[in-house]
Amino acid sequence: MSNNVIIALDFSSKQEVETFLANFGEEKLYVKVGMELFYKEGNSIITYLKEKGHQIFLDLKLHDIPNTVKSAMRNLARLDVDMVNVHAAGGSKMMQAALEGLQEGTPEGKERPLCIAVTQLTSTTEEVMQKELMIPLTLNVAVVQYAKLAKESGLDGVVCSVHEVALLRQTCGEEFATVTPGIRLASDSVDDQARVATPEIAREKGSSYIVVGRSITKASNPLHTYKLVKEQMEGQTV
Numbered sequence: 001m002s003n004n005v006i007i008a009l010d011f012s013s014k015q016e017v018e019t020f021l022a023n024f025g026e027e028k029l030y031v032k033v034g035m036e037l038f039y040k041e042g043n044s045i046i047t048y049l050k051e052k053g054h055q056i057f058l059d060l061k062l063h064d065i066p067n068t069v070k071s072a073m074r075n076l077a078r079l080d081v082d083m084v085n086v087h088a089a090g091g092s093k094m095m096q097a098a099l100e101g102l103q104e105g106t107p108e109g110k111e112r113p114l115c116i117a118v119t120q121l122t123s124t125t126e127e128v129m130q131k132e133l134m135i136p137l138t139l140n141v142a143v144v145q146y147a148k149l150a151k152e153s154g155l156d157g158v159v160c161s162v163h164e165v166a167l168l169r170q171t172c173g174e175e176f177a178t179v180t181p182g183i184r185l186a187s188d189s190v191d192d193q194a195r196v197a198t199p200e201i202a203r204e205k206g207s208s209y210i211v212v213g214r215s216i217t218k219a220s221n222p223l224h225t226y227k228l229v230k231e232q233m234e235g236q237t238v
């Protein structure tokens, strides 16, 4: 079964990543490289993680004009990662361009990385969306609209919170991936996230993947916490 727990490597250097990964021995992980790490270490961090045998979600949340996104995705595809993302707010032409770029850049004999779209960030509340961003919709309606747009544009899934997963299963189908950050164990603090849930709830609601950062990276025993999260997500008792 494919690994559905993605660990967010939100570190500022390769050295910190090495220290963190030492906790996991030879365990093959699904990791997420975001802006903080990628902007510091660049492509070499991807090469390093691939050499270690980990699956990689490269989370750079592209959001620009279609031509720029297409060219950027062509370059990202050459890194041979497993998943990349864009903001659905860039619109259908931008998302289609992202896919074209990925297809063009995917090396011969390799699979195109999955391409998913961020709907509304898990740090966004309905109030912020309506009052600051002036989107006059409920959060659920906005997420469904962005997800439908992503699906119609040919993307493989979306980033959303666990709370919208059941709705998206109804509107976009079982095959459309739901990647859900904002995951916290019951005892953790919420930090800057707004729409949070435990791994257990994520499993019950049917998330395809959960993305877990600080609950694991800041744990006193990251391997133990990772196993706990995986057990909750896979429905086994600890």
Ligand SMILES: O=C(O)c1cc(=O)[nH]c(=O)n1[C@@H]1O[C@H](COP(=O)(O)O)[C@@H](O)[C@H]1O
Binding pocket: 008, 010, 034, 059, 061, 085, 118, 120, 121, 122, 123, 159, 160, 181, 182, 183, 191, 193, 211, 212, 213, 214, 215
């Ligand atoms: O695209 C993402 O991965 C993402 C989208 C989103 O809506 N919310 C969100 O938290 N993320 C990422 O998921 C991770 C969550 O980290 P923690 O809050 O520490 O678990 C961070 O790396 C975020 O950049």
